[in-house]
Amino acid sequence: MRLVVTGGGSGGHVYPALSVVASLRELAGDRLGPDDLLYVGMVQGMEYGLVRRAGLPFQGVSAGPVRGRTPPRLAVSGTRIVAGVAQAAALLRRFRAQAVLATGGYVCVPVVLGAWLQRIPTLVYLPDVEPGLAVRFLSRFARRIAVSVEQSRSALPAGKVTVTGYPVRPELFRLDRVQARQRFGLAPEGKLLLVLGGSQGSRSINEALRAVLPELLEACQIIHVCGQEDEAALRAARDTLPDGMRRRYLLYRYLHEDMPYALAAADLAVSRSGASVLGEYPAVGLPSVLVPYPHAGMHQRHNARALADAGAALILEERGLESLYAWVRRLLEDTETLQAMSVQARVLARPDAARRIAGMLLELAGEPVALRTVEASVARPEPVEEAG
Numbered sequence: 100m101r102l103v104v105t106g107g108g109s110g111g112h113v114y115p116a117l118s119v120v121a122s123l124r125e126l127a128g129d130r131l132g133p134d135d136l137l138y139v140g141m142v143q144g145m146e147y148g149l150v151r152r153a154g155l156p157f158q159g160v161s162a163g164p165v166r167g168r169t170p171p172r173l174a175v176s177g178t179r180i181v182a183g184v185a186q187a188a189a190l191l192r193r194f195r196a197q198a199v200l201a202t203g204g205y206v207c208v209p210v211v212l213g214a215w216l217q218r219i220p221t222l223v224y225l226p227d228v229e230p231g232l233a234v235r236f237l238s239r240f241a242r243r244i245a246v247s248v249e250q251s252r253s254a255l256p257a258g259k260v261t262v263t264g265y266p267v268r269p270e271l272f273r274l275d276r277v278q279a280r281q282r283f284g285l286a287p288e289g290k291l292l293l294v295l296g297g298s299q300g301s302r303s304i305n306e307a308l309r310a311v312l313p314e315l316l317e318a319c320q321i322i323h324v325c326g327q328e329d330e331a332a333l334r335a336a337r338d339t340l341p342d343g344m345r346r347r348y349l350l351y352r353y354l355h356e357d358m359p360y361a362l363a364a365a366d367l368a369v370s371r372s373g374a375s376v377l378g379e380y381p382a383v384g385l386p387s388v389l390v391p392y393p394h395a396g397m398h399q400r401h402n403a404r405a406l407a408d409a410g411a412a413l414i415l416e417e418r419g420l421e422s423l424y425a426w427v428r429r430l431l432e433d434t435e436t437l438q439a440m441s442v443q444a445r446v447l448a449r450p451d452a453a454r455r456i457a458g459m460l461l462e463l464a465g466e467p468v469a470l471r472t473v474e475a476s477v478a479r480p481e482p483v484e485e486a487g
Contacts, residue, residue, distance in 0.1 A: 100130050100466050101195050104155075105139045105210040106202030107146035111226050111374035115453075116202040117153050118266040119224075122457035126468045137194055139187065141206050152355065160186040160213075162206040183209030188216050198464035200456070201241075202226065203374075205233050215240040220463040224456055226265060226374030228401035230254050242463055245456050247377045248405055263456050264449020265378025270359045272382055272450050279364035282357060283322065283349055290319040290431045293365035293385075296326050301371055304390060305329040307420040308369075309336050316344040318428055322361050323350050359383075366437060367430055369415075369423065372403035380406065381447040386440035387412040388426055411444035 104120060106112040116138070124131055134156070140146035142159035150157045161183035163176025187210045191199070199214045199221045201207040207223075214221045223241040225234050228250050238244055238255050246252065247265040277287050285291065292315065296304050305325050308315070309332070315321065325333050330352045337348055354361055362368075362383045370376065372389040380387055389412050391399035406412035415426055430437060461468055 100127060100461075100464055101135050101137075101197050102131070102460060102464060103137050103139055103191060103194065103196045103199045103210070103214075104202070105199065105207050106204050106224075107140040107144040107206045108204035109145070109373060110149070112203040113146045113149045114268070114375065115224065115226055115266045115378070116200065117149070117155075118268055118453040119200060119202075119456045119460070120153075120155065121269070122266070122453040123460065126454065126457050127461060127466065130466060137196070139190065139206070139210050144204075144206060146204075146206070149355075158190055160190065160206065160209050162209050164205050180209055184212045184216070187213030189213075191217050191219055197466075198222065198460050200224065200460050201237065203231070203234060207237060208233055211237045211240055222456070222460050222463055224263075224266075225251055225255070226377070227251075227398045228377070228405050229398055231398060243459055245459060247374070247452075250401075250405060261455075261459065263459075264452030265374065266453035266456055267375075267378040267382050268359055269450075269453070271362065271379060272448075274359060274363035274383070276364055279360040279362075282360040283364065285320055285322075285349070285364065290366045291364055292319045292321045292427060292431070293361055293368045293370075294321060294323045294325075295368060295370035296324065301326070301390070301392070302329060303417055303420055304369065304371070305333060307423045309333060310421075311424040312336060312348065313340065313344060314424055315427060316340070316347050319366075319431055320347045321349065322365065323348065324354050324358075324361070325350060325352060327352055367427065369427065372399040372406075372412075374398075374402060376406060376412075377402055377447075378449070378452065380411065381444045382450070384441040384445040384448075386430070386437050386444060388415050388423075388430070389413070390415050390417060390420065393417050406444070406447070409443050409447055411440050411447060 104116050106116045138150045138155045138157050141162055161179045163179035191213055196219050201211050202224045203226055211221050220242040222243050223237050224245045228248055244255050244259045245261050245263045249262050252260045280287050294308055333350055337350055362379055368385050368387040372391045389403040391403045403414045407414050
């Protein structure tokens, strides 16, 4: 069996793919050897590092963005896409791919088109609520389409769509708060705020937090994943804090394997509303204050609205970030509201999403499997070592 996975540009496209890969290996067993999976992306994209870190074979193809490009840049992107289609078609032929999974990002365009030219069936997965230009275009060439939420169905071709949920790392359903906090050396009691800016960080969220950092640290512990650009400035701000406050503020450029522990440890998250919030926050029952990125089409706004309409999140506009302290402090002090939001988040969880998407891909490859239902209950985790 030979399967190809593609997706890139953000963690919201890469991490779902890696979650599905883990389920593919579980479901297929001996039928899927170490050389039977290939990830195709852009070498200069963030997917390269994440996929190599996960131990998957990686091949690069040429691609380019379309949205918001001037005519000269659009011509450059068009040239890259045409070259990428030829590269992908040749790569898929050499690899003898039986099916392709595409999880989003413009790198998927040449790969899916290359598969279509080779008559290789493709499964497109839409992480966000609202499909972007790439997914809308590729849906014409896909054999099947998986989506995170029911609201996405009407925007895509009838008869191809299956609602699977957002695939997340399985450990999110097994961790508990106490052990997750032990991972970071944090006190088990008291409120913990998790601040995220997405895979690239968020300047506006970082600045809003820095402006009220001492006041917030009087009310809670904070794990802050800030991205690369603002790390130095935030470390300088941390160094000015008194010792007691400094120990309550954990600052990271990025979290890889420890991100599930950060999610499970927190009482409340403040973040952008990339696609991952649709799966990761429900998996751990994490209430959130979501700040949709205003320059990404309407994707993040639709994602935030899906959680807010379910009672699992509040939406804070970018222009209102000066009120961040008031919003967070009010929620942290309102245990009843936080608990209600947590319950509503867990209602949205789909623990079987990765397995369902993996099963759909195996079916396209002519290797169907019998899927058993994954229990939604959270099992007690195995003990973890404290972070050094």
